[in-house]
Amino acid sequence: MIRTKNLSDSIINAKPPTSRKGTKSSGTGKSKNQGKEPEPFDFGDIFFMNDESDIASPGEDPDSLFLKKIVDEIPLVPPSELFNMIGDMGYKGQNEARKSVSLMAYRHVRRLKRIYVDGESRENVGKKNNLLLMGPTGCGKTFLIETLFSGILQLPTVIVDITPFSETGYVGQDPNNILTRMYHTANRDERLARIGIIALDEFDKLASSQNNAVFAGAGTTKDITGLGVQRELLKMLESSEVNVPVELTHSSYVETVNLQTADIAFVAVGAFSGFNAILNRYHKGSISGFNRDIESRKKLYDDHSIAISWTPEDVENVAYFQSYGFLPELVARFGRIIPFAALDRETMYQILEDNILSIIRKEFAVEGIKLEVGEDVIEHIVKLALKRETGARGLNSLIFRYLEDKAFDLFGVAQTAKLTAFMDGEKISSKVE
Ligand SMILES: Nc1ncnc2c1ncn2[C@@H]1O[C@H](COP(=O)(O)OP(=O)(O)OP(=O)(O)O)[C@@H](O)[C@H]1O
Ligand SMILES: [Mg+2]
Numbered sequence: 001m002i003r004t005k006n007l008s009d010s011i012i013n014a015k016p017p018t019s020r021k022g023t024k025s026s027g028t029g030k031s032k033n034q035g036k037e038p039e040p041f042d043f044g045d046i047f048f049m050n051d052e053s054d055i056a057s058p059g060e061d062p063d064s065l066f067l068k069k070i071v072d073e074i075p076l077v078p079p080s081e082l083f084n085m086i087g088d089m090g091y092k093g094q095n096e097a098r099k100s101v102s103l104m105a106y107r108h109v110r111r112l113k114r115i116y117v118d119g120e121s122r123e124n125v126g127k128k129n130n131l132l133l134m135g136p137t138g139c140g141k142t143f144l145i146e147t148l149f150s151g152i153l154q155l156p157t158v159i160v161d162i163t164p165f166s167e168t169g170y171v172g173q174d175p176n177n178i179l180t181r182m183y184h185t186a187n188r189d190e191r192l193a194r195i196g197i198i199a200l201d202e203f204d205k206l207a208s209s210q211n212n213a214v215f216a217g218a219g220t221t222k223d224i225t226g227l228g229v230q231r232e233l234l235k236m237l238e239s240s241e242v243n244v245p246v247e248l249t250h251s252s253y254v255e256t257v258n259l260q261t262a263d264i265a266f267v268a269v270g271a272f273s274g275f276n277a278i279l280n281r282y283h284k285g286s287i288s289g290f291n292r293d294i295e296s297r298k299k300l301y302d303d304h305s306i307a308i309s310w311t312p313e314d315v316e317n318v319a320y321f322q323s324y325g326f327l328p329e330l331v332a333r334f335g336r337i338i339p340f341a342a343l344d345r346e347t348m349y350q351i352l353e354d355n356i357l358s359i360i361r362k363e364f365a366v367e368g369i370k371l372e373v374g375e376d377v378i379e380h381i382v383k384l385a386l387k388r389e390t391g392a393r394g395l396n397s398l399i400f401r402y403l404e405d406k407a408f409d410l411f412g413v414a415q416t417a418k419l420t421a422f423m424d425g426e427k428i429s430s431k432v433e
Contacts, residue, residue: 063191064116071116071195074154079106085152086144090355093347094140097133100338101144101267104129105153105197108265112195115263122239122262130237130266130333132203134275134315135340136308138391141269145199156186156196163205165229175232179244179259188246190257197265204270206230207325230327236261237333268334278323279314309341343391348382351392356399364403369410369417373399376423402428 077085082102091098107129114120133141142159149157158181165175178198186192208227236242239262245254314320315338321331331337343351357373364371381398388394400407406419410432421430 067116067191067195070192071112074109074112076109076113077106077152079103082106082148082152086147089147089150089152091140091144091147092350092354093343094144094340097135097141097338097340098144100336101131101133101148104131104265104267104336105148108197109155112263116195127239127335128263128265129335130268132268132270132331132334132337133340134204134270134272134337135310136342136389136391137271137273138393139340139343140392141271141340142201145201145267145269149197149199153197156182156192157199158182158185158196159199159201161202162200162229163202165206174245175229175236176242176244177248179236179242179261179264180246180248182264183244183246183257183259190244190259193264194260195263197267199267199269200233201269203268204272204324206233227327230330234327234330234333236264237266237330239263266334272324275310275314275320275324276308278320279310281323282317282320310339312337312339315339342389345382345386348385348392348395349378352378352381352395352399356396360396360400360403364407364419367407367411368414369419371403372418372420374420374422377402377421377428380423380428402430406430406432 079099079102082105083098086098086102111125111128114125115122133144135141145159149159158178160178160181162178165178178200179193182193182196182198183190186196206229208230239260242259242261243256244259245256247254318328318331322328357371357378361371381395384398385392385395402421403419410417410419418433419430420433421428423429
């Protein structure tokens, strides 16, 4: 499956109707999905049914009533089913991470139902479930969230690339704009925005040692280390009320709405490159206080390796994240930290065959060309990709590179042809018949 990334845009699953008058929302535009497409949750009827001035009886809070109706309609899909739906949409492997994310999504909806439908108190149901996903580049972290958010979860969801966010006063965006995105996704309804899930992609870029915020104005003494943004995120990750600008703007005179974050779940996602080196420093004992780890640790990671699979123990210690540049109290607000594995040979093979080649074959077919790629060619490409340690990210360009010359000659002019890619010794070759 070939996909383009547009992480800075809001991704809307269950798009509410454009007016509260009950217009039915139409399709979701999920052309990228493979297999069955789950029905989008349609807020339309609820908006229509719930002209709250008609329904709320005296003494009843119309906002609570509105959310009760909305949340009641959200389907409670078992985690095992969510897991399978993600697979049906072309996601391969990462079973442990996929399980954790599916469970988190289920628990989020169940929690909402207990609070908004059953009327249980938040003390009773416990805090929201925030997740932190980490693992090597190209192993499917962002893709997992994109898949889950692009139709499976029938809630307002948004993926935000955190890189350009910096503390207010610097060139960059106000962290509260993260919630502005959620507000927009929820059709500018602050009640709906209260129940969504926000993914913070490239979260590791907030580490104080790595932040690239552009400094606006010389000579000030403000903190540009990224800790400012982390402090702002602390508020959102907990339950708080935030004044959220209604528009994405740098102006300080923008109108705001009050948004409660007690029930917005957050998923932070990042590659955390360089985390190896920190783990190794701890385990070699060069950072004191964690000597117990030395005995338990069998091997050290190569400081410079990229495609590494961290164990749950590797990521459980908040102190490691503190050394990486995070406020311990921020990391502690993620109830679960999930390490993704580097993609193995078999999973890469499946991704190349099922997701990437199938699309390339269709493209060639449109041009009248039957494309045949030998198994040994696929194996070879996978081997190259594993060597590059870029996960599945480079697979598409790796294979296409060998087809490019023939595509140039044949596209637009061939009536019918057969193009075969095969191994010629250690090299990939191709012939047209
Ligand atoms: N497990 C997977 N199943 C199917 N496709 C995958 C998988 N992992 C990666 N891919 C493919 O590789 C591309 C890159 O993956 P993704 O964007 O999720 O990487 P990432 O883990 O977020 O890496 P980074 O840390 O560099 O952002 C995806 O768009 C998808 O096409
Ligand atoms: Mg990513």
